[in-house]
Amino acid sequence: xxxxxxxxxxxxxxxxxxxxxxxxxxxxxxxxxxxxxxxxxxxxxxxxxxxxxxxxxxxxxxxxxxxxxxxxxxxxxxxxxxxxxxxxxxxxxxxxxxxxxxxxxxxxxxxxxxxxxxxxxxxxxxxxxxxxxxxxxxxxxxxxxxxxxxxxxxxxxxxxxxxxxxxxxxxxxxxxxxxxxxxxxxxxxxxxxxxxxxxxxxxxxxxxxxxxxxxxxxxxxxxxxxxxxxxxxxxxxxxxxxxxxxxxxxxxxxxxxxxxxxxxxxxxxxxxxxxxxxxxxxxxxxxxxxxxxxxxxxxxxxxxxxxxxxxxxxxxxxxxxxxxxxxxxxxxxxxxxxxxxxxxxxxxxxxxxxxxxxxxxxxxxxxxxxxxxxxxxxxxxxxxxxxxxxxxxxxxxxxxxxx
Numbered sequence: 001x002x003x004x005x006x007x008x009x010x011x012x013x014x015x016x017x018x019x020x021x022x023x024x025x026x027x028x029x030x031x032x033x034x035x036x037x038x039x040x041x042x043x044x045x046x047x048x049x050x051x052x053x054x055x056x057x058x059x060x061x062x063x064x065x066x067x068x069x070x071x072x073x074x075x076x077x078x079x080x081x082x083x084x085x086x087x088x089x090x091x092x093x094x095x096x097x098x099x100x101x102x103x104x105x106x107x108x109x110x111x112x113x114x115x116x117x118x119x120x121x122x123x124x125x126x127x128x129x130x131x132x133x134x135x136x137x138x139x140x141x142x143x144x145x146x147x148x149x150x151x152x153x154x155x156x157x158x159x160x161x162x163x164x165x166x167x168x169x170x171x172x173x174x175x176x177x178x179x180x181x182x183x184x185x186x187x188x189x190x191x192x193x194x195x196x197x198x199x200x201x202x203x204x205x206x207x208x209x210x211x212x213x214x215x216x217x218x219x220x221x222x223x224x225x226x227x228x229x230x231x232x233x234x235x236x237x238x239x240x241x242x243x244x245x246x247x248x249x250x251x252x253x254x255x256x257x258x259x260x261x262x263x264x265x266x267x268x269x270x271x272x273x274x275x276x277x278x279x280x281x282x283x284x285x286x287x288x289x290x291x292x293x294x295x296x297x298x299x300x301x302x303x304x305x306x307x308x309x310x311x312x313x314x315x316x317x318x319x320x321x322x323x324x325x326x327x328x329x330x331x332x333x334x335x336x337x338x339x340x341x342x343x344x345x346x347x348x349x350x351x352x353x354x355x356x357x358x359x360x361x362x363x364x365x366x367x368x369x370x371x372x373x374x375x376x377x378x379x380x381x382x383x384x385x386x387x388x389x390x391x392x393x394x395x396x397x398x399x400x401x402x403x
Contacts, residue, residue: 020084020228024076057320113324151378155328177226210286221320240391266299286314
């Protein structure tokens, strides 16, 4: 995607802004507040196929009624739509919502990494054959619909595709995001056999430790995040979280479950999406596996002249690894960080691995942030990134910080 300059991107493409943001993690769960407070959702779950416990994180533990990726996506989309309609003091108007999101100029890009595991053992289900059937727009869309599948990079790829629909003149606004509900015995057993799941230990909440010298894997998480993207010239002042200023997608020529140890795909994606200009903030992938973290850190350090000094964070210590939804959830955190002028903590970081030398902290930090980039890596080699410039939306009235 071209770099933004003024009201339109280079070559005459319209600028795209984020006007709505929503999480699908349960009625009483605020993942942003939990992250800032350093609270982890990770706990021990049964791994029946292998006869031992594993680490997992799910909003269903606190909200049993929220089940499956479709339900989580519907919740995230509903909140994003409400958020985009104006200040929170405005009454919710369903008719106004329908007028904005059910016309031919509104697109839908809702991504998944796989079909919903809940239907895998249902003989009547066809979702396992067609992952797109797992995620249907919670509305009556008439505009374009896309269901990207890019493993753990799906959430970022969904946003990139949404931006493209607007820039190519096919849509005026797009609802986009990703969901994943993978706390299923088959999924847990598969990742356990790969040796990438963290050992719960005595305190499962502390077992996922991105970029830490003692890291030993991730926990499967669940959730969804959704966004409303709009043409910048169609939105009112004070409503945008950020302008989408660049994007990039690359492939790593490695085995299905391996990462490029040199970090070169990460370097190329960050260089391209930012046009080589170092951002003020980096939202990292940070799986807390032995192989991924140093490779990602190497990509960051080589992407920019002083890459190791850029303020950065990784959130999987708090949320677990939400697989197909991870990029969307972490992009939402990056947008909120820009809005509030803070660098989120890297939860459970105790002693940073020298091989992963980056500007990370286990504490929330205040910062003057105008630009950011978010990068995601997926099994199969997909690396995707987006660059952002802070919008004009007012910061949250309160948040926890450590000076």
